[in-house]
Amino acid sequence: MSILIKNISEIYTGEELIKDGWIAIEGNQITALGKGSPGLAEQNYTHVLDARDKIALPGLVNLHTHAAMTLLRGYADDLPLQEWLEEKIWPQEAKLAGEDIYWGTKLAILEMISTGTTTFMDMYFQMDQVARAVEESGIRAVLSEGLIEANDGEEGLRKSLEFCKNWQGKADGRIRTMLGPHAPYTCSREYLIKTGELASANNLFLHIHIAETRKEYEDFLNNYDATPVQYLNSFGFFQNRVLAAHCVYLDEKDLEIFAENDVNVAYNPGSNMKLGSGIAPVIEMLEKGINVGFGTDGTASNNNLDLIEEARMGSYMQKVKNCLPTALNLDDILKMLTVNGARALGLEETGRIKEGYLADLILVNIEDSTHFYPHHNNLSNLFYAGSGRDVDTVIIDGRLVYKEKEFLTLDKEEIYYQVEKLRKKIFA
């Protein structure tokens, strides 16, 4: 497949803004882009898209979610954390079978694609089902089984490694894998060391939750006389390449450990707000040169997968936390959603609109919606007034998966039908 996109009002490349531009895609790569008229023979392209009144951006990267938790969206809100988890979320998750995870993930992918996400990092269970949904839908994903020692043990770790090996590079390279020890409070020191060794031996990254709540932070100080980060660092956890989710509670020393070890961070403002967890020190992380991107977390605590809204909330949270309207500005959030996100996953060949990069990109309609008027600054209008619902067209790995708001790889009605059937069966 080859695609020529012409007459693009603006291209945000991940580095700069090109007014009135074009992009050429061959196979799964961006082969050329420029200003004005492409001067290429249109008949050589499978698809020629006229992007008049549209802007192009790199596809957005979601650094932390539990996709199939869409099944629990709106099932339990406004509850104290432990009651929410122990009485609502965990008992329902225990009922989910493989097929349920598959449909829940499909629902999530439907939402992610239609709101401009082209790559997501998932941590859940029954990951073969997640991989199947990713493979079929055309999205790019990095997948990790969430390992809780008490439930999964050594056997779970072995199976998870097997999953990683089976799926690494599958779906034409769209699927990558990581090991996912859930958190320092659900996996012992020994288990984390073992996981790290396996990751190292198999060239895998690690995905983990760290310091999400004040309780976790204080528990570690009480039990180990160390912050969660310093505890993990004490046995060399960060010698592996790590993508850490949340990181709401970090002290100065923790920040230094992250900076020294090139730890990548998934900032989840929506979930951290809704669960009353706290506000991550993102400004401080960026100042230290730590690579931070955005995650949505699962939809039981967000409750959507819209990264544009996530970025707005994340920016506003930093502004209000620091009483500083300049904090986490438009340029910062654009980079975090694209370049930083790709880097955090080790997918350095995506996250930009650039010659030779993978063709993961989105087109946004700036003509139809009131919040795009006046056109002082279309990127501001998208990120500070709009939402993922402004996304019009999505290309992933050089393939059109969503065109003028129509899904080309997913059957929306079938997914809605299956998910509602599940709701009636499981939650009745």
Place this chain on the structure above:
Amino acid sequence: MSILIKNISEIYTGEELIKDGWIAIEGNQITALGKGSPGLAEQNYTHVLDARDKIALPGLVNLHTHAAMTLLRGYADDLPLQEWLEEKIWPQEAKLAGEDIYWGTKLAILEMISTGTTTFMDMYFQMDQVARAVEESGIRAVLSEGLIEANDGEEGLRKSLEFCKNWQGKADGRIRTMLGPHAPYTCSREYLIKTGELASANNLFLHIHIAETRKEYEDFLNNYDATPVQYLNSFGFFQNRVLAAHCVYLDEKDLEIFAENDVNVAYNPGSNMKLGSGIAPVIEMLEKGINVGFGTDGTASNNNLDLIEEARMGSYMQKVKNCLPTALNLDDILKMLTVNGARALGLEETGRIKEGYLADLILVNIEDSTHFYPHHNNLSNLFYAGSGRDVDTVIIDGRLVYKEKEFLTLDKEEIYYQVEKLRKKIFA
């Protein structure tokens, strides 16, 4: 005009949830509602709407905005407050002529109607133009000229009173007016006393900004040895009925003054976050029985007029501020957007779906969008995952103004055209 709405999936009345219901409207009033089949002769109604797969709610009330600031949306973001105001916003506002205000307000009304707002409280200048836009569009509004003593003086106050008298109850009662002294730091004690006397003599409420920033709060402590609220209270300002915007910085005594004097508060979370102002003590206000609703503020600091998103942000801010996921729950924000909003404006005959109330209501489509699946809780899906863009149909004062996403009283294309023309003229 009479309207019968049948087969409504759920009606949130402002008090309770009715599954599978109907609503009958005659003239500008809700005349009946119930469960199941209405048992009314459909041919007696001008319009019969089938609301299968839709939910009905009272129209939302925006307690604080500067509508025509849509013209400045995206013009200046991420700047320090004084630079933003003095170098960007004020110089541009000074260029705006009456016709500009009219078109800017029209753009705002377009956005408000399409996102479910049926009543808004405005504070701006050239208010005759705002009133004209309100009259033509069919929305309900309470209008106040923002009085800055140094610019407007006694003459401005006199003219503002004239505006109030001219427009009070106009547009079939859809327009009401207030006096709007801008803030305690832009109007002297004497000016505020005079404004209060005129309000009292003419049975008008007052709309004012109070304690928006820490700087304002500290300036009052330094200059008057009193908080802004206690300063205003010292000369009887709250003996008038007051709608106070922002109120981010309040101490315990301030809360008591508000409670004792039935002061109404417009909570503007989006603007307070984006400008880095702070987080208002909404939980404390509600505990004291103070009436609080939501405002969006102007779109130069928000940057949209979507009250559903505003309510979500407002809830999440309170949860994270208090590290309490139960804070400002779904029921709280629903009441604040409807019942509390109407009460704050003295429009007690709207804000509910109830026999005898004004027919201001909205229908939301729960079938078409991914974030409404699964259907565990449609109100949660709307407020925690959706946005104003889920609104399908809007009725104001018994009149269909927006039907299945089509504007019936406003020419969208004309408004976009005029606003873009203005942008090119004024901001070039």
